[in-house]
Amino acid sequence: MAAGVYNQPIVAFQSHSHINNFNHQQKFNNLVRLVTKDFIGSNFLSRRDCRVIQSLASQTSVVDTVSSPSKSKTSDRDTHKKSNEASLILIRHGESLWNEKNLFTGCVDVPLSKRGIDEAIEAGKRISSIPVDLIFTSALIRAQMTAMLAMTQHRRRKVPIIMHNESEQARGWSQVFSEDTEKQSIPVIAAWQLNERMYGELQGLNKQETADRYGKEQVHEWRRSYDIPPPNGESLEMCAERAVSYFRDQIEPQLLSGKNVMISAHGNSLRSIIMYLDKLTSQEVISLELSTGIPMLYIFKEGRFVRRGSPIGPTEAGVYAYTRRLALYRQRLDDMFQ
Numbered sequence: 064m065a066a067g068v069y070n071q072p073i074v075a076f077q078s079h080s081h082i083n084n085f086n087h088q089q090k091f092n093n094l095v096r097l098v099t100k101d102f103i104g105s106n107f108l109s110r111r112d113c114r115v116i117q118s119l120a121s122q123t124s125v126v127d128t129v130s131s132p133s134k135s136k137t138s139d140r141d142t143h144k145k146s147n148e149a150s151l152i153l154i155r156h157g158e159s160l161w162n163e164k165n166l167f168t169g170c171v172d173v174p175l176s177k178r179g180i181d182e183a184i185e186a187g188k189r190i191s192s193i194p195v196d197l198i199f200t201s202a203l204i205r206a207q208m209t210a211m212l213a214m215t216q217h218r219r220r221k222v223p224i225i226m227h228n229e230s231e232q233a234r235g236w237s238q239v240f241s242e243d244t245e246k247q248s249i250p251v252i253a254a255w256q257l258n259e260r261m262y263g264e265l266q267g268l269n270k271q272e273t274a275d276r277y278g279k280e281q282v283h284e285w286r287r288s289y290d291i292p293p294p295n296g297e298s299l300e301m302c303a304e305r306a307v308s309y310f311r312d313q314i315e316p317q318l319l320s321g322k323n324v325m326i327s328a329h330g331n332s333l334r335s336i337i338m339y340l341d342k343l344t345s346q347e348v349i350s351l352e353l354s355t356g357i358p359m360l361y362i363f364k365e366g367r368f369v370r371r372g373s374p375i376g377p378t379e380a381g382v383y384a385y386t387r388r389l390a391l392y393r394q395r396l397d398d399m400f401q
């Protein structure tokens with residue numbers, strides 16, 4: 064797959080009316096009814112959901128009080144069979160106050176600008192009917208603000224809750240004591256491994272002035288090459304070592320178990336993850352640019368990631384008709400919240 068600017072849809076989304084054209088309309092309607100019933104009955108969280116959240120127990124405090132997995136009669140193998148598709152949303156944070164000033168930011172913890180706040184809210188509207196069960200963000204405020212602002216727009220109206228595992232006390236003091244409330248929550252896991260690449264001695268410098276001083280080509284190499292680090296900073300390759308390892312170790316298992324995941328992170332940590340997902344070469348990744356605040360949707364199915372593009376159209380309906388599972392989810396939201 065060719066690299067390039069990832070803020071355009073790669074494939075044309077099918078329109079919402081696609082749902083009406085299923086050959087097995089009756090079967091589909093029955094399925095919608097069935098799932099809707101399940102959905103309301105279970106308050107959105109199946110036993111499988113509970114079990115998956117339970118698996119986060121080592122990282123989260125909220126999950127500790129979710130019902131015991133031992134009550135479930137479904138085996139892990141069945142779980143995998145049933146939930147062999149999950150959504151993955153990647154979003155680069157909205158514009159930060161240093162993006163606005165054209166400064167190298169890296170691991171400096173800068174908040175969103177006013178425009179970045181608007182971008183995050185707009186992004187939230189675009190993904191407002193895509194299921195999100197778990198959120199991963201970097202440890203930096205611009206990614207966390209983006210995730211939180213985006214979720215204010217989600218139609219399911221679950222509450223994103225940041226997990227605090229920095230100490231036993233932090234874990235204990237942030238516990239939730241209502242199972243119902245937990246079911247209406249989305250765990251948010253902040254991981255430094257998803258942070259922006261450390262930009263070394265470029266952090267805080269103006270990008271234009273740096274190019275004027277060291278030459279456009281040198282600065283482009285620092286910014287976009289795969290293996291050349293900026294002075295005393297991380298190359299994309301070094302950034303990938305931590306970000307992709309984290310993705311493979313902590314995020315992929317969640318997708319495998321059927322969890323729908325959103326990752327809110329940064330230009331370069333996401334470039335390295337996209338390089339892994341789309342199997343880009345170190346040459347192709349050079350021209351991979353990510354816009355701020357544009358969510359990208361992937362479907363994880365049978366161990367493969369399929370990019371569905373970025374829902375940037377005037378309506379997002381087509382995106383949800385794209386797979387039957389997403390269409391059903393949207394249908395359930397329509398039924399519940401219209």
Ligand SMILES: O=C(O)[C@@H](CO)OP(=O)(O)O
Pocket residue numbers: 162166167168169170259262286330331
């Ligand atoms: O300054 C930074 O941290 C990054 C992202 O804003 O810059 P670049 O565009 O060079 O990847």
